[in-house]
Amino acid sequence: MLDDAGPDPVVQMYHVYKRYGSQDALHDINLIVSKNDFLFIAGPSGAGKTSLLRLIFMGEEVSRGQILINGINLQRVRRTKLPLLRRNIGVVFQDFRLINSYTVYENIALVIEAAGRQRRYIQKKVRQVLRMVGLEDRIYTFPPKLSGGEQQRVALARAAVGDPLILLADEPTGNLDTDCADMVFDLLKQLHLRGSTIIVATHDRRLFEKAQGRIVLLNNGRIEGEIRS
Amino acid sequence: MNLTILSSVFRRALRNISASPYLHMAATGTIAFSILIIGAFAMLYMNINDLIGSWQQNIRVVAYLTDKVPKASIEPLRQNIAGLYGVKRVRFVSKDQAMARLRSQLKHRQSLLDGLSENPLPAAFEIQLIRAWQSWGRIDPLTEQIKAFPEISDVEYGEAWLHRFSAFISFFRLAALIIGGLVFATAVFVCTNTIRLAIYAKRAELEIMRLVGATDFFISTPFYIQNLLEGLLGGLIAIGLLFASYKLFVANVQAPGVFMGPFQGRFLSLPGTGALLAAGMLMGWCGSFLSLKQFLKP
Structure with a gap:
C-alpha cells in the first residue's frame, strides 16, 4: 500500500511483523496513512486489526519492521519519550474503557491534565468536546449511569480532547445499536472534517460502505488489498 | 511539572x-x-x-590490704598508688572505719555484729579514677598494677558482672x-x-x-x-x-x-x-x- 503514499504521511509502516509466540498476528505489513486520511481497516475477527492499531498507538512493540509516526521512528524513541508521542494519538475502544470511578468530566480532563495544561484551559476544552458529542448535560455523571452509546461518545470526546494528530477507533460501533452507531460514526466524520486523520478498524461492512475513504482489507494478518469508496 | x-x-x-x-x-x-x-x-x-x-562515671576500685601492713607503710603505699596513671584520688579506710561504715549500713541489724570477737574487715584503699580511665578496657591493666604491690591482697571493682x-x-x-x-x-x-x-x-x-x-x-x-x-x-x-x-x-x-x-x-x-x-x-x-x-x- 506504499503506492498510496500521500504528500504528508503521518503513519508509515514498513515490513511490519507482529508475532505472539509462534504465530504471526501481522505479516509483512506495508502501509502509509497521510494527513487527514479517513482509513478503514476492514477484516473478519482475528484478522489482526486490533494488533495493527496497538502497534500504532504504541501499546506493543513490533517484532520486525519499522513504524514511523509523524516522521518519528518508534523503535528509536526512548521509553521516557513515549507518553509525549502518545499524546498525538487519540484512541477509541469497542469496550469504551472509561474509568468508572471518575466523572465524565474527569475521564476527559485526564488526557490534558497528564499533558500539564492549565486548569482554565482544561475546563474550557472539556466542555467544548462534550458539546460536540452532545453530552454537556452529563458532565458530572459517572460512566455506569450512561448508556452504551453515551459512553462511546464520552470515549470519543476523550480521544479528541487533546487535538490529536491521529484518531484510532477499534470497532467503535461494535457494542452499539444502529442509531448509536450512526451517531458515533457521524462524530468521527465531523472530527475528520476538522482536520484529524482517522483510522477505524471494523468488521462492520455497513460502516465503510456508507463512508468515503480508503479501505484496507486485512485477513490472517496480511493486507489483501485496498479499495477507495 | x-x-x-x-x-x-x-x-x-x-x-x-x-x-x-x-x-x-x-x-x-x-x-x-x-x-x-x-x-x-x-x-x-x-x-x-x-x-x-x-x-562508668562512678567506678570505684577498692584495693584490700593484707593484715600485716605496718601503719608506717600505709601513707607511702597510698602515695605510690595515687601516682599511677589514671588514678585521681586514693582514700585510706582503716579496719575500724570499715566496721563503722558496715554498722551504719546495717542500721537496725547492728546486733548481728555484736557477736564478733574481732574485726574481720580488711583495711582498704578506695581509689577514684580520672574520667579517661573510667572504661572497662583501661581498668583491668590498672588493677593489675595495683595488685602487684605485695601489701595488696585483692582488688575489686565488680569486674565479673560488668x-x-x-x-x-x-x-x-x-x-x-x-x-x-x-x-x-x-x-x-x-x-x-x-x-x-x-x-x-x-x-x-x-x-x-x-x-x-x-x-x-x-x-x-x-x-x-x-x-x-x-x-x-x-x-x-x-x-x-x-x-x-x-x-x-x-x-x-x-x-x-x-x-x-x-x-x-x-x-x-x-x-x-x-x-x-x-x-x-x-x-x-x-x-x-x-x-x-x-x-x-x-
Whole structure:
C-alpha cells in the first residue's frame, strides 16, 4: 500500500511483523496513512486489526519492521519519550474503557491534565468536546449511569480532547445499536472534517460502505488489498 | 511539572486512600507497629548506654590490704598508688572505719555484729579514677598494677558482672539490629503488597492513563504519596504510643533511687524522633518503589 503514499504521511509502516509466540498476528505489513486520511481497516475477527492499531498507538512493540509516526521512528524513541508521542494519538475502544470511578468530566480532563495544561484551559476544552458529542448535560455523571452509546461518545470526546494528530477507533460501533452507531460514526466524520486523520478498524461492512475513504482489507494478518469508496 | 499535574496527583492519591480505607489502615497499622518496635529497641538501647555511662562515671576500685601492713607503710603505699596513671584520688579506710561504715549500713541489724570477737574487715584503699580511665578496657591493666604491690591482697571493682553486662550489651545491640532489620523488611513487604493490590484494582485505570499519554511520574506519584502519608501517619502513631509508654514507665515503674540509682531514663531526642518518622516514610516509599518497579516495567 506504499503506492498510496500521500504528500504528508503521518503513519508509515514498513515490513511490519507482529508475532505472539509462534504465530504471526501481522505479516509483512506495508502501509502509509497521510494527513487527514479517513482509513478503514476492514477484516473478519482475528484478522489482526486490533494488533495493527496497538502497534500504532504504541501499546506493543513490533517484532520486525519499522513504524514511523509523524516522521518519528518508534523503535528509536526512548521509553521516557513515549507518553509525549502518545499524546498525538487519540484512541477509541469497542469496550469504551472509561474509568468508572471518575466523572465524565474527569475521564476527559485526564488526557490534558497528564499533558500539564492549565486548569482554565482544561475546563474550557472539556466542555467544548462534550458539546460536540452532545453530552454537556452529563458532565458530572459517572460512566455506569450512561448508556452504551453515551459512553462511546464520552470515549470519543476523550480521544479528541487533546487535538490529536491521529484518531484510532477499534470497532467503535461494535457494542452499539444502529442509531448509536450512526451517531458515533457521524462524530468521527465531523472530527475528520476538522482536520484529524482517522483510522477505524471494523468488521462492520455497513460502516465503510456508507463512508468515503480508503479501505484496507486485512485477513490472517496480511493486507489483501485496498479499495477507495 | 506544573500545578495542574501536582494537584491531579494529590487528588488521585487522596481518592485512592478513600477508595480502599481498610487496606490503607492495615498498611498504616503495620508501619506504626514496626516503628513502635524499632523505636522501643532504640530507646532501650539508648537508655542502657546512658545507664552504663553513668555507672562508668562512678567506678570505684577498692584495693584490700593484707593484715600485716605496718601503719608506717600505709601513707607511702597510698602515695605510690595515687601516682599511677589514671588514678585521681586514693582514700585510706582503716579496719575500724570499715566496721563503722558496715554498722551504719546495717542500721537496725547492728546486733548481728555484736557477736564478733574481732574485726574481720580488711583495711582498704578506695581509689577514684580520672574520667579517661573510667572504661572497662583501661581498668583491668590498672588493677593489675595495683595488685602487684605485695601489701595488696585483692582488688575489686565488680569486674565479673560488668564484663558479663558488657557482653550482654553487645549481644543486645546485634539482636536489635537484626530484629529492626526484619521488622523493617516486614513493613516494606506489607506496603509493597498494599500498593500491589491497589495497582491490581486499578490496572485498567492505569492502563488507560498510559494510553492517553500519562508519564510514569503522573501514574506512579499518587501511589508514592499515599504510601509516604501512611508512613508519616504510622510513624506519628508509633511515636505517640512510645511517648505514652515512656511517661507511664517514668510515673509508675521507675521509682526514684530503686535499682537504677540517680539515673533518669530519657525519651528519644528530636533528631531521633525525626529519624523514626523518616524510617516510617522510607518503609512506605520502599513499598511503592518495589511494586511500581514491576508495574512500570517496559
